[in-house]
Amino acid sequence: xxxxxxxxxxxxxxxxxxxxxxxxxxxxxxxxxxxxxxxxxxxxxxxxxxxxxxxxxxxxxxxxxxxxxxxxxxxxxxxxxxxxxxxxxxxxxxxxxxxxxxxxxxxxxxxxxxxxxxxxxxxxxxxxxxxxxxxxxxxxxxxxxxxxxxxxxxxxxxxxxxxxxxxxxxxxxxxxxxxxxxxxxxxxxxxxxxxxxxxxxxxxxxxxxxxxxxxxxxxxxxxxxxxxxxxxxxxxxxxxxxxxxxxxxxxxxxxxxxxxxx
Amino acid sequence: xxxxxxxxxxxxxxxxxxxxxxxxxxxxxxxxxxxxxxxxxxxxxxxxxxxxxxxxxxxxxxxxxxxxxxxxxxxxxxxxxxxxxxxxxxxxxxxxxxxxxxxxxxxxxxxxxxxxxxxxxxxxxxxxxxxxxxxxxxxxxxxxxxxxxxxxxxxxxxxxxxxxxxxxxxxxxxxxxxxxxxxxxxxxxxxxxxxxxxxxxxxxxxxxxxxxxxxxxxxxxxxxxxxxxxxxxxxxxxxxxxxxxxxxxxxxxxxxxxxxxxxxxxxxxxxxxxxxxxxxxxxxxxxxxxx
Numbered sequence: 001x002x003x004x005x006x007x008x009x010x011x012x013x014x015x016x017x018x019x020x021x022x023x024x025x026x027x028x029x030x031x032x033x034x035x036x037x038x039x040x041x042x043x044x045x046x047x048x049x050x051x052x053x054x055x056x057x058x059x060x061x062x063x064x065x066x067x068x069x070x071x072x073x074x075x076x077x078x079x080x081x082x083x084x085x086x087x088x089x090x091x092x093x094x095x096x097x098x099x100x101x102x103x104x105x106x107x108x109x110x111x112x113x114x115x116x117x118x119x120x121x122x123x124x125x126x127x128x129x130x131x132x133x134x135x136x137x138x139x140x141x142x143x144x145x146x147x148x149x150x151x152x153x154x155x156x157x158x159x160x161x162x163x164x165x166x167x168x169x170x171x172x173x174x175x176x177x178x179x180x181x182x183x184x185x186x187x188x189x190x191x192x193x194x195x196x197x198x199x200x201x202x203x204x205x206x207x208x209x210x211x212x213x214x215x216x217x218x219x220x221x222x223x224x225x226x227x228x229x230x231x232x233x234x235x236x237x238x239x240x241x242x243x244x245x246x247x248x249x250x251x252x253x254x255x256x257x258x259x260x261x262x
Numbered sequence: 263x264x265x266x267x268x269x270x271x272x273x274x275x276x277x278x279x280x281x282x283x284x285x286x287x288x289x290x291x292x293x294x295x296x297x298x299x300x301x302x303x304x305x306x307x308x309x310x311x312x313x314x315x316x317x318x319x320x321x322x323x324x325x326x327x328x329x330x331x332x333x334x335x336x337x338x339x340x341x342x343x344x345x346x347x348x349x350x351x352x353x354x355x356x357x358x359x360x361x362x363x364x365x366x367x368x369x370x371x372x373x374x375x376x377x378x379x380x381x382x383x384x385x386x387x388x389x390x391x392x393x394x395x396x397x398x399x400x401x402x403x404x405x406x407x408x409x410x411x412x413x414x415x416x417x418x419x420x421x422x423x424x425x426x427x428x429x430x431x432x433x434x435x436x437x438x439x440x441x442x443x444x445x446x447x448x449x450x451x452x453x454x455x456x457x458x459x460x461x462x463x464x465x466x467x468x469x470x471x472x473x474x475x476x477x478x479x480x481x482x483x484x485x486x487x488x489x490x491x492x493x494x495x496x497x498x499x500x501x502x503x504x505x506x507x508x509x510x511x512x513x514x515x516x517x518x519x520x521x522x523x524x525x526x527x528x529x530x531x532x533x534x535x536x537x538x539x540x541x542x543x544x545x546x547x548x549x550x551x552x553x
Contacts, residue, residue: 011361015374018358018439021432022381028402029392040395042405081286088282092274100283107294111493113510114301114530115294117517121304121527122297125311141293144286204387204496209517219387226391226500235395238388245384253376 026242033235040232050232060237063221066132067201070217074139074200075193081140082147082196083189087181089148090155104145112205115142120209134210135217139203143196150195154188187256194252198245305527323528333512333529337536340509344491347430348484354431355438356480360472362439363446364454375443382436390497393429394420397501421503429501430491438483445479446472481548489537509533 036045054060089101107115116138123134162184166176182189204219211220218241225234304310305324311317327333362375381389396403397419404417419425449472457467473480495514498506509529516526 008365011357011365015358015361015366018354018435019374019377021354022378022435025392025396025432026381026384026389028395029388032395040398041400042402081289084282085286088274088279092279094274094279100287103287103290103295106298107290109489110298110534111490111510113493113495113513114534115297117513117526117530118297118301119293120517121523122300125300137289137293141290144290148286198383202383202385202387208496219385222387222391223496223500226394234391238385238391242384242388246380249380249383250376 029235030239030242033232033239035232038232050236054233054236057233060218060221060233063216063218064237066216067218070132070136070139071197071200073136074143075197077136077140078143078147078196079151079189079193082144082192083151083185085144086148086151086155090152090158104148107142108145112142112203116206116209119206123210130210130212131215135207138206138210139200140196142203142206143199146195146199147192150192151185151188154185154191158184191256194248201245301527302531304524305531307524310521310523323525324532326525327529327532333509336507336509336512337533340492340533341536341540343426343430343508344488346427347434347491348488350427350431351435351438351487352480352484355435355483356442356476359439359442359446359479363443363449364451378439379436382440386433387496389433390429390500393425393432393501397425397428421501421505423502423505425501426498426506429497430494433497434487434491437486438480441479441483441486442476443479445476445482449475485541492533492537 031044032040033050034044034046034048035041036047036049089097119134119138120130123129123137128134128137158181162180163176166180171179202219203217204223207217207220208223211217216224218237222234222238225231306319306321307317308320308322309315309317327337358378362371362378366374395401397417398404399416399418399420401420403419407414407417454467454471457471462470493510493513495508495510498508498511500506513526513529513533516522516529
């Protein structure tokens, strides 16, 4: 028995080490955003100057707003397009269905480097060019397959007899969709939209190839700043991004747990 | 039949399908499939066809790869990096997933699981950047090590191959833990208990029971990590400095610095081809593990 206990303790210690590995760098990065020295010298002398400086950094703020805008629009578009596709896959059998489902893989499975450069080449070639519109096109394509997967998972738990019953009671196709199918799907739709938002907001590679000087997203601006030479302002904005996404995820996890407990 | 049972009310009309599927697939056509086709076409061109420039069809870009050691050794180096990072993720991540799935119960497991997948949702670039704070000369790690072992001196880890590996493992470890956890959780605890009751040792249980049943998760994790690592360029650039030249960074250069798009396109498709060839070679082994 004591051997088993020791093993369990060892397991917990190992888990703690892995978590330390995952979190320590991010915590160090966050602490450095409060360090007076722009060269990250130790020991830390505390200041919030870099956050004040950040508020005046128009380029970073503009990039942050671009990121939010693209992520929100991507979440909406990808969720609508992906849900429609998931409904079709769930409801109907038709020739070519397997092929269409397979075609959802390339956006996920092919390295972003290749997809991103391919978009750059093609958009340039057909005269679409680079910029926010090009990034939006790319982000929606990357988020779409995830939405189909998440919504399909929710749909598979759906009892189609509910729709049948609504139809028998005289509801038209749109009424069935609005009052029966969509309410049931709602948690799946929220999850899918959050997923799409995260995919877009974190996306660096695609945006990097489709950005133009002056019009970029937060990850692209951060990367450019890192390449030019570090600055604690980058730590400050990174700390904010990490803190906000952590809060959102913890909040979502709580809501979903309450949902399942109900 | 299946359509009936799914409550679809018979065969769909073409119009219904086009309404539901059309928008999504037109979008993918415009942003994924046509661009990839265009890139394939470009990889056979002698020059970028803009303005008055003459571009003709050629195999030169592919020939360049086979004629010059530079590209071949870089491709090899990238595949080695992919193997090292994937192997380390498996080595570190599998035990972690096992402990989470089999040793920890209830709310503690929920909380720990959330902690493990949380980085997965936070910005990948920021997490790579954070390692520069830890690894740099006179940085946190160097000071910590020297506080305990003063004779060690400067570690010189920043801008080295190990720095790139550490950053990539940090980036992709949550994928492996996640996929292994899902497949391990599906193993019934009673089966393991039964095997132990029948006298099987830990080694036997691991080899004959746990590993085969967890194989799909391990394979999924390995594929999810290996492919993007081979195409990585941001991590080697930030953490590797001059040591950070891989096939991914060379491809990026062709598009952003050198503007030799045809060569970049050819190298991209060669990379994809080698990845597919590797998976085809590994498929029988995968299948054996799976069965």
